[in-house]
Amino acid sequence: MAIPFLRDDPLPHGAVEETAPGVRRVVCNNPSAFTFRGTNTYLIGRGRVAVLDPGPVDEAHLAAILAATTGETITHVLVSHTHRDHSPGVAPLVAATGARTYGFGPHVTPPEAGGEGGDHAFRPDVAVPDEGVVEGGDWRLTALHTPGHCANHLCFAMAGNGVLFSADHVMSWSTSVVSPPDGDMANYMRSLERVMAREDAVLLPGHGPAIRDPKPFLAGLHAHREEREARVLEALRKAGTATADELVGPVYGPLDPRLVKPAGRSLLSHLIKLAQEGEVAQAEGERWSALR
Missing domain, CATH: 3.60.15.10 (Ribonuclease Z/Hydroxyacylglutathione hydrolase-like)
Structure with a gap:
């Protein structure tokens, strides 16, 4: 959406x-x-x-x-x-x-x-x-x-x-x-x-x-975050293990260079949330892996 x-x-x-x-x-x-x-x-x-x-x-x-x-x-x-x-x-x-x-x-x-x-x-x-x-x-x-x-x-x-x-x-x-x-x-x-x-x-x-017109805007924003999280999980499964920064390209595609670092920070936040939900785990150092 x-x-x-x-x-x-x-x-x-x-x-x-x-x-x-x-x-x-x-x-x-x-x-x-x-x-x-x-x-x-x-x-x-x-x-x-x-x-x-x-x-x-x-x-x-x-x-x-x-x-x-x-x-x-x-x-x-x-x-x-x-x-x-x-x-x-x-x-x-x-x-x-x-x-x-x-x-x-x-x-x-x-x-x-x-x-x-x-x-x-x-x-x-x-x-x-x-x-x-x-x-x-x-x-x-x-x-x-x-x-x-x-x-x-x-x-x-x-x-x-x-x-x-x-x-x-x-x-x-x-x-x-x-x-x-x-x-x-x-x-x-x-x-x-x-x-x-x-x-x-x-x-x-x-x-x-x-x-x-807040309702459709908020609905779009919520759906966007859920879709982004699904792409993070899919990219991590394909990679085996990866850092948040390594996932930026597969998840976001081409980006303004000024936005690459903050995109990595947002992806890290998704990974932390997914870890809390039992979907991913920190493999070693800054690397992450999917659990299923």
Whole structure:
């Protein structure tokens, strides 16, 4: 089942878009093979405003956020997860506004244990648990802990308008990298199924435009992950034993060279999940083999 990806996003960097009732979007100018056109920062509410995911440290983006909220007060700064394209911009925004910060918690995996992609400086003023509520003058958000892409990942459901801020758990332009140890494919699939069971009208992702027909998109994403896992198992059976990196070619086919390493990380996450389910085992070192 194909995923109906959305790659038409003409919003200029630094411009402001009313993307849903009570929600404005500003795109940071940090494009890459992993961030699409850049990180989406969302401004929630009017008058007393929450900012979700200020992005990286970027003076122009900070200026755009402050310009978009001229005459208003930023009271809350929320973080969906602590990857470097989402949370380092918190500190300069707080310095400019004095707002309090909210998130699930600090980055879980230390750099020496494989958490080198995390923002280890972020510590929320207020830790928001699963089903925790954050609210301001004219808005109310309920947090959903959705580990998988990142262990401390939160989505936020906005009361009254059917909006779910899906951050990097569900992006509109691409699938998410799931890189162990902080990324976990078994957790990702459970989190995805949790979102699939909801009745949200629109998903607002961390990168790319809004997903305004979530059900088929989520179904395609789930089927894609299951198909990918089946190809991993088939390729491993044919190879006898293989490392995750050796499986990238047979499973993915030709790839942008920039994506080969992260593809290997996602394949490793599939292998770990399959090992937990008794389908594969680590043969020796970084090599894996199918058990049946």
